[in-house]
Amino acid sequence: MSTLHTEEMTLNMGPQHPSTHGVLRFVIRADGEVMREAIPDVGYLHRSIEKIAEKVGYHGFMPYTDRVDYVCAMFTNQGWGMACEKLAKIEVPRRGEYCRVIAAEFNRIASHLLAVGTMGMDIGAFTPFVHALREREMINDLIEELCGARLTFNYMRIGGVAWDLPPGWREKALAYLDHFDPILDEFNSLISFNKIFVERLANIGVIPAEEAINYNLVGPNLRGSGVKWDIRKDLPYSVYPDFDFDVPIGQGQWGVVGDSMDRYMVRILEMKESVKILCQALTRIPSGPVLAKVVRNFKPPAGECQIRVESARGDMGWYVVSDGTGYPWRVHVRTGSFAAMGLIQKLSRGLMIADLVALIASLDVIAPEIDR
């Protein structure tokens, strides 16, 4: 009997979809359930933020950096602050650096909670999503006391941070970290080790280490493929050398090294490491000022600088060119999600449509970061 004649379907997983992380579009060429290719189409969330920097000046750009990646806004704040400080050779006081690290690590936990929660939801388990968001709400409450906002923080300034820790905040933060540890273990029992979840994610979207490096992946995506590269340890900045923490990498316990389950587990383990860093930072924070003296009309000398920050989504690069005036000549942000989008077309060959959703979730792409 001759082979059955089948046609290839072209499906559109459009910009409005319950599961793409933000406004993304995929054109899927599928043979029934199995995909031939999924071609991503980005650009729906482009807001010209890099161009806006040339209009609002150095100080005024800080709130815009929140919107580059609104889930982990502290890292973008830190990147911009560090780039301007490097241009003008300003040194941030030690207490300011500690405040930055504390805020950043809390934001890392919040961002990873959102990532693993939405991963559970895309796989079909609705409960872990709500539990993760509940924990994230508690972190948002803490940060709201610290800087006044829950999502677009605008906490850091060029030269330090804008607000010092309020009285009593340190005890509340330590109490929260105390409460968070068993909740994370409970989360793991509920979903991470669940056989159905593991079967959905193991051996899906395998990215070998070489390919990950070639395609410019960063952060938990890169570490999930077994490459031990973390900017906080390998190109240390701020006060990270003071802290004692581990960098988890994917070990392939449930499948091959570099599959979606590894990327998921790296995020869970990174949350535990962040808790460690936070406990150390909160107990050892020195006293002193938190903001260096910076003039209102900030005019760094002409030149360019490049900064790399380990954000929740990986190595975020800031490239600033200054021409000596109060407005930057060019600002560029290099984000991890943009590189991850480039890999999806190759990885999607042979996957099922349900796996595409799991793959996008495991790469933790955030649309505003891709398009800026």
Place this chain on the structure above:
Amino acid sequence: MQQLIEYVIASGMLGKNPPYQIVAAVVVLLASAFVVLVVALPFAGIVTWVERRVWARIQSRIGPNRVGPQGFLQWLADGIKLICKEDIVPTDADPHLFKLAPYLVMLAWILPWAVMPFSSALILADLNVGILYMTAVTAVTVVGILMAGWSSNDKWSLIGGIRSAAQIISYEIPAGLSIFPVVMMTGTLSMERIIKAQGWTPQHWFLFANPFCFIAAGILFVSALAEGNRTPFDLPEAESELVAGFATEYSGMRYSLFFMAEWGNLFIIGAIIATLFLGGWQAPRVSADPVVMNILQLIVFNAKVLFLVFLSMWIRGTLPRIRIDQLVTVCWKYLVPIAFANLIGTAVWVALWPEGNSVMGYLMVALGAALVVLFMRRVIYYLRRARMELYFRPNI
């Protein structure tokens, strides 16, 4: 039903010698209409409210609680809203199939109510092939869902419809195979006689009669969940992938018909398992008055079915979704062989102990109780570790 008809004739309200056939037909029709309109359809609505509240408590939030006392009228509000929505039939869709599909799915859900054994006197039709009828009729959903998927003229709906057809047809096999152990033990397919073969205490239920029936009950529960498109098998209507699967293009009341059928199916699932394995309406003999006994049996039956409905909702809140090829693997490589093994084991059992074995009954009850105790210990372990969430806004 027989008793009810005789009661009506004997009470003399219809004259001296009413024609039996016509009275029987009218009484059965009125009773069926009552069951469908007052029991089945409101149940499908109310269970949505229950599901949302149970779902919400699992997720440490409160479900709907504003519309009516404790949000009880939420389902009415949703129903009225869906009725008032615009009825969209896509331009290139096949209009006749498109409009017919929801009715077929509803039909597949409504027909099993005819053999539902509510109590010893309240059963619409005591067919002597009751269980077979139920399993056969619930399979009509496949036709409805395939029609919906195809006629929507939408590739996503098509994928959802085909997935669902594959799923329901595959899982008919282990479901049917798991019904056979009970049928072998009682020798009949009739719902009433299966219930009468059990007692009201746990050791007389078929669930605890022998280990093969225990496993068969588990397989039947899993297969029934799969047939009803419930998580972890809700791939056809997976929200995160296909928006609403085969029902994407439907709006308004047609959409709600699909989902009323799905939620109402929970009762059918519960009823099948309660009848076959949990002793149905068997209740302790507290009085000789048949009316009191019937009411007690009704309460017992409904309690068992509602517990199973609650169990389905609880599982939905816990587990993620299985992919279509894993679903088919689970069915054909795991459930079907185990169901066959159960069948053979029960056949051997029935050959060795035709009258049943009460020692095994007590042993299995002890095993079940041990499982429950183990479960409660884990629950207490988690409660103790989490130490009840901290609140960061002390004023509230």
Place this chain on the structure above:
Amino acid sequence: MGAAAQYFENIRDTVRTVFEGMAVTASHFVRKPYTVQYPDRMPVRVQDTLPFRYRGILEVDLEICTGCLACERACPIDCIVIACEKDSATKILTIAQFDIDIAKCMFCGLCSEPCPTGSIHHTSEFEGADFSLESLIRRFVREPVAAYKPKKGPETDPRIAPILSRGMRYVNEFAAPGSDKPAEAKTA
């Protein structure tokens, strides 16, 4: 026998992890829900429970505005429009217009940081939804007023003193720029 062992291990793993997951969700049935039933079933208004630094809708206390225009310069979106004139004869600074366009404001806080008296500050109000775009332009000046001149000692006017003390409290929350030399010890 590897395949058979794998087979039974799969079944065992599935049953065990489903059991654990159901124990976790069962434990949630008896926990208090985390929901805050805003806005009607709350003992206190939400606005009163927010922290002092909360960046809600902007408000200007014109009694203590010095007319320095620092906020107008600091705003990255140019949503603050101030008209200030110094009368050359009497040397009095008059504020004729102080408009903040809440529709444009992104609640970044960059305007309240440089204010010397804390007259422009964030309130804890966040319910600003309205029916027309024009109503979102908050005009704080009804008739032209004279700007405030901060005194060298404590403020003596009893009308202005509490407003000034609240404003200064708000402004003092911001970090004081210093150098990296260790300075006075801070609590917490």
